[in-house]
Amino acid sequence: MYVCICNALRDRELKAAAADPSIKSAACVFKRCDAKPKCGRCLPDVADMIAATRIGTDDLPAAAE
Ligand code: FES
Structure with a gap:
C-alpha cells in the first residue's frame, strides 16, 4: 500500500529503507x-x-489513502 502519495512510495520500499541501520x-x-x-x-x-x-x-x- 502507498504511504507516501506524493512520491508513490509503498510501505515495503519505505520499510526496507528504514531497516538500514545507517538510517x-x-x-x-x-x-x-x-x-x-x-x-x-x-x-x-x-x-x-x-x-x-x-x-x-x-x-x-496506517497508510495514506
Ligand atoms: S511527501 Fe506527501 S505524502 Fe509523502
Whole structure:
C-alpha cells in the first residue's frame, strides 16, 4: 500500500529503507528511495517505520489513502 502519495512510495520500499541501520531520520529514508518529502503528511508514518525497525516490531503505520 502507498504511504507516501506524493512520491508513490509503498510501505515495503519505505520499510526496507528504514531497516538500514545507517538510517537516522525520515529524510534519510527518502534519500535512500531517491525521493524528497513534498507535502510532509507521510513523515510521521516514516518516522514510525524507523522506530519500529529499531525496536523489532513489524507494526506499520496506517497508510495514506
Ligand atoms: S505524502 Fe509523502 S511527501 Fe506527501
